[in-house]
């Protein structure tokens with residue numbers, strides 16, 4: 001079987017994305033329509049990990065504003081006009097296919113940000129993945145009270161992180 005690779009997600013991948021999300025994030029459920037909206041608003045940021053004929057993971061990102069996080073399971077409605085970061089909403093990969101794939105996804109998203117004139121990446125680290133994201137160049141950022149409130153819906157260990165893209 002050829003090596004798993006990230007490719008652009010299509011509408012027909014939504015069922016597979018939803019199934020992986022339900023398996024990997026049982027405590028952070030999101031409606032299929034909420035995931036589908038991201039694909040509609042910003043298809044460039046939505047990728048799936050293709051492993052042969054199987055979908056083994058997904059990564060969803062969209063332009064956003066730093067120090068702001070969209071609440072889980074809510075529609076974005078539209079992308080803001082004043083964007084200053086590419087926000088990685090989620091990366092989730094089935095256990096058998098992990099190893100180097102988050103790094104590969106972030107490299108693609110970094111390239112996308114640069115080509116769109118966006119100079120930083122943002123995300124919320126959950127499940128104690130902070131060290132993993134630090135390995136990929138993200139730094140934890142002190143959250144103000146408003147951001148702390150929003151982070152609460154992501155669970156106790158949720159940490160807001162940014163990565164500045166060097167020129």
Ligand SMILES: CC(C)(COP(=O)(O)OP(=O)(O)OC[C@H]1O[C@@H](n2cnc3c(N)ncnc32)[C@H](O)[C@@H]1OP(=O)(O)O)[C@@H](O)C(=O)NCCC(=O)NCCS
Pocket residue numbers: 024090091092093094097098099100101102103104123124125126127129131132133135136
């Ligand atoms: C997060 C996830 C996609 C990472 O996939 P992966 O293929 O294992 O990640 P990578 O191997 O590309 O890891 C990136 C780097 O972090 C390192 N790393 C991996 N796990 C780590 C850990 N627990 N602690 C510290 N570093 C870690 C890797 O060694 C790699 O560094 P290197 O390239 O310098 O060796 C996968 O673990 C997953 O789906 N987890 C469940 C969902 C989840 O937590 N998503 C994140 C939500 S914020």
